[in-house]
Amino acid sequence: MSTPTSPPRQDPPADPTPVALRLPAHQVSPRARGYWRLTAALATSLPVIGLAVAWVLWGERPWWFTLLLVASVVVLLVEVVVMPPLRYRIHRWEVTGDAVHTRSGWLSIDERVAPLSRVQTVDSSQGPIQRMFRLRSLTVTTASAAGPISIECLDEQLARELVADLTAITSATRDDAT
Amino acid sequence: MSEPHPPPYAPPHPPPYDRPVDRPVDPDDGWTRLDKRMLVIGPVRVLGQFAFPLLLGFIGIGTQMGPWALLFVPIAVVAACVLGAIPWLTTYYRQTATHFEVRRGLLNRTNQTAPLDRVRSVDQTASLLHRVLGVTKVEIGTGVDDSRITLDVVTAPEAHRLQVALLPRTAEGAGPAPTPAVGGGEAAADASPYPPEAVPGAPVGVPGPGAEQVLATLRWSWLRFAPLSLARLAIVAGAFGAGSQFFDDLPIFDTEHASALWDWLGRQFLPLLLLVVAVVLLVLWLVISLTGYVVQWAGFRLVREPGGRRPGDTSLHLRAGLLTTRSVTVEERRVRGVELVEPALMRFADGAELSTLATGVENGTTKVLPSCPLDVAVAVGHDVLGPDAAAAAPLTTPLVQHGPGARRRAHVRWQWSTLIFGTAALAALLVDGTPGWAPVPVVVFFAVLGVAGAESSYRNLGHALTTLDGRPRHLVAGSGAFARTRTVLEAEGVIGWVxxxxxxxxxxxxxxxxxxxxAxxxxxxxxxxxxxxxxxxxDAATPGLLTPFRAAPARAT
Known part of the structure; x- marks a missing residue:
């Protein structure tokens, strides 16, 4: 895993004309960390609690069961303590006049670029927990099922404005977009 | 959704929705029924669908009631006739000035509507039964996934009329004037129930009005690739697996008979026995694979014909099949790339298969060639990609390999199976009676397989970008382990990067x-x-797209 101080991207090796992408300009809302922490805790704590209950009830438990419980607790800690800030640092987005560029993930990193001329729909969504944190996710789809671009956990207000902007830009270019 | 009331909107004509289904449809509305022969095909299809449960039911009842069970046969037949007649009674279609509409269903009324300018393909399929009755099945694709409009049974002239009306051929207008095929020296034209309207062997080059350009027809020498296609072997093995359940019930296939037979055979000469079994299996495989190839591809013909929404548009038209004839049309304007696959065994005989990647077609990958020689597949692939593709040669251009890092990753990926099966073999040692050397052959087998697979997949891995006049033309990606796959995508077809x-x-x-x-x-x-x-x-494939996001060139580590 990359340490917090190392640059988030590896540089390409020596190459006659190096091409590297810079980081997208904007970060998502800082409240996203809290949202990710809460959802990860909710999702991961269920199996941990189940295992813990079984560990207590099972009198003569084998050694590997203890190991399993410890491992699940470690996963929970990583998901709650390490993941949110790491993910917050990695998630970035940018919309220029003619393209969208996003970066997401924490262990694996995805970078996506799509030209606005090929965008078909601009959707935004907000789950109940996101509403608690006043966050909103935005999804831009293209004609390819492999190509939807989402920007997770934007500030609610910003997301609404961005949807309006993107819709205005994309409706100006109406073609088959395939 | 089973409301018997008319839908909430009001069409200009009084809709026939609430009309008793047995009254003849008013032709003024333009609604047409399927052909009457649906009344034959429908019941047969119902019987076919329920053949297996019916058979089991008869056997079950027969064991208890004896010959009285035969009384249920007419009941089943009558039920099938009634059920099978429903689609004919309840399905109507019509074409208005702007839309093609189909409504069907007795309880679940569905109404499919396709705007005419969205119709992208009109494909015909005729099963053996269809062909005996002289009808065909028409499928109308609108480019929206999973929503093909299917007309089960229409007559051949009606199918042709639909094809012409829904996919207007700019060159020949809307005149449905099918001229019978002249000769057609190939075995190709013979197996086709509805011969193409143009003369085979029309002038090659840019197709003129009404002309078609033959891209490929079946050569019987291609049959040599049939036994090398392992995909069919998998299907056959699956069928055998399903069939073996039947054999269990037959009296001569019980274990007693089998072991007696085995004992008798064991007293004979064992190596000879194995040889005979191998030869029998081989011959069986030859027969099955050759038959399958012939049934699927007899009469294969791939032509380019004028047709499409805009003047000058062309379509690829594929026709093949011995018993069930398929007819598939792909608008060339929508073809964004091709995929060339050289399957594992076929590779050594220089065989290949070709598919087109098109947009707006359900399941956008269409196999346009049977197993055929590599050079044929390459030539047709370049032809399909466009007039300048042969110069760029995306299907033959050498690929850039991905280097030692990629090779290492291939090896690691392939050794997972060694780890898993090796661990399982070690775990088997805990069971009493397993010889101590047992894990060794397992590990060796999977390790060797892994090395071979990784090396092979690394050799197939690669990429290339073809350019013409300084403009990017095709993105080429090589992949596959034992089969070698080369995917060619036109640079204009790229709509984003991940x-x-x-x-x-x-x-x-x-x-x-x-x-x-x-696509x-x-x-x-x-x-x-x-x-x-x-x-x-x-960056090279889509100039300018990545430019705003480029980092400054010099960045220290």
Missing amino acids: VEQSFFQRRTGLADLVATTA GGESVRVRDVDLGVGLRLA
């Missing part, structure tokens, strides 16, 4: 570069490419 880096890829500076597209499988993946090389490829 750079995926897993945790381990980030440590080695590799990435998966995915070009997203609306075919919706994405083309260049696996385990060096990040810088991959970004350069993406």
Whole structure:
């Protein structure tokens, strides 16, 4: 895993004309960390609690069961303590006049670029927990099922404005977009 | 949704929705029924669908009631006739000035509507039964996934009329004037129930009005690839697996008979026995594979004919099949790429298969050639990609390999099976009676297989970008382990990029570069490419798209 101080991207090796992408300009809302922490805790704590209950009830438990419980607790800690800030640092987005560029993930990193001329729909969504944190996710789809671009956990207000902007830009270019 | 009331909107004509279904439809509305022969095909299809449960039912009842069970046969037949007649009674279709509409269903009324300008394909399929009755099944594709409009039974002239009316051929207008095929020296034209309207062997080149250009027809020498196609072997094995359940019930296939037979055979000469079994299996495989190839591809013909929405548009038209004839049309304007596959065994006989990647077609990958020689597949592939593709030669251009990092990752990926099966073999040692050497052959087998697979997949891995006049033309991605796959996507077909880096890829500076597209499988993946090389490829394939996001060139580590 990359340490917090190392640059988030590896540089390409020596190459006659190096091409590297810079980081997208904007970060998502800082409240996203809290949202990710809460959802990860909710999702991961269920199996941990189940295992813990079984560990207590099972009198003569084998050694590997203890190991399993410890491992699940470690996963929970990583998901709650390490993941949110790491993910917050990695998630970035940018919309220029003619393209969208996003970066997401924490262990694996995805970078996506799509030209606005090929965008078909601009959707935004907000789950109940996101509403608690006043966050909103935005999804831009293209004609390819492999190509939807989402920007997770934007500030609610910003997301609404961005949807309006993107819709205005994309409706100006109406073609088959395939 | 089973309301018997008319839908809430009001069409200009009084809709026939609430009309008793047995009254003849008012032709003024333009609603047409399927052909009457649906009344034959429907019941047969119902019987076919329920053949297995019916058979089991009869056997079950027969064991208890004896010959009285035969009384149920007419009941089943009558039920099938009634059920099978429903589609004919309840299905109507019509074409208005703007739309093609189908409504069907007795309880679940469905109404499918396709705007005429969205119709992208009109395909015909005729099963053996269809052909005996002289009708065909028409499928109308609108480019929206999973929503093909199917007309089960229409007459051949009506199918042709629909094809012409829904896919207007700009060259020949809307005149449905099918002239019978002249001669057609190929075995190709013979197996086709509805011969093409133009003369085979029309002038090659840019098709003129009404002309068609033959891209490929079946050569019987291609049959040599049939036994090498392992995909069919998998199907046959599956069928045998299902069939073996039947054999269990037959009296002569019980274990007693089998072991007696085995004992008798064992007293004979064992090596000879094995040889005979091998030869029998081989002959059986030859017969099955050759038959399958002939049934599927007899009369194969791939032609380019004028047709499409805009003047000058052309379509690829494929026709094949011995018993069930398929007829598939792909608008060439929508073809964004091709995929060339050289399957494992066929590779050594220089055989290949070709598919087109098109947008707006359900399941955008269409196989347009049977197993055929590589040079034929390459030539047709280049032809399909457009007039300038042969100069760019995306199907033959050498690929850039991805280097030692990618090779290492291939080896690691392939050794997972060694780890898993090796662990399982070690765990088996805990069971009493397993000889101590047992894990050794398992590990050796999977390790060797893994090395071979990794080396092979590394050799097939690669990418290329063809350019013409300084403009990017095709993105080429090589993949596959034992089968060699080359995916060619036109640069204009790329509608975005995804750079995926897993945790381990980030440590080695590799990435998966995915070009997203609306055609075919919706994405083309260049696996385990060096990040810088991959970004350069993406930048070159779509000039300008990545420019605003480029980093300043000099960045220290």
